[in-house]
Amino acid sequence: MPHIPYGYKIEKGAAVIDQEASARVKELYRIYLSGLSLSNAAKEAGIKGYHSTIAKMLTNKRYLGDGYYPQIIDKGTFEQAEAERLRRAKMLGRIREGVGKKKSLKKYSFSMEKPEQLYDDPFKQAEYVYSLIESEVIEDGNE
Structure with a gap:
């Protein structure tokens, strides 16, 4: 069963407003908008x-009401809280603006000949085998 948002309860299969909890939700919005x-x-x-959890409550659109949940918060208050939340996040440097187009990663193709020499020294053998690896950059058109 999905989680029922704070401020609601289920009665006879329908979401209804929990008066005590919804009063707390309204108070949360009011106090947050006052600056706390x-x-x-x-x-x-x-x-x-x-x-x-509290931040999710401030951004939960179900409080505006939908086909299943009745309205607890009016649209104006909800939008004010969202604007205030974004203002505070920006002020604290928690919002990062887009830097522009992302660079694509280069793709490589690797191939290797079959080793023909065997060395007793494992380091020498590894050096030889690694020297046989050939790589090629594959163009993807995003550069």
């Missing part, structure tokens, strides 16, 4: 969870 960190906002709202 995720962890502190969760503590103030009475929600126990890891930082990543």
Whole structure:
């Protein structure tokens, strides 16, 4: 069975709002938007969870309501929280802008002749065998 988001419960096969928990979710959004960190906002709202769990709550679109889950958070509040989350992440250097087109990796083809000489010294034999390896760069058109 999939995980039921915090703030909901299942009754007779349908998701319904858990009044007490949904009040905490609304409070979490309100306190977070007032300026507290995720962890502190969760503590103030009475929600126990890891930082990543609380962050997922702020980005969970199910709180906006869909065909199965009723709405807990209005769209304006949700969008404000998302904008604030991105603003803070950018301010802390946690968002990396795209550097541009990724360079493709070069592809190589290797071939080797059958060794004809045998040496008693394993290092000499390895040196000889490695010298027989030929490599070729295969052009892939992305360069």
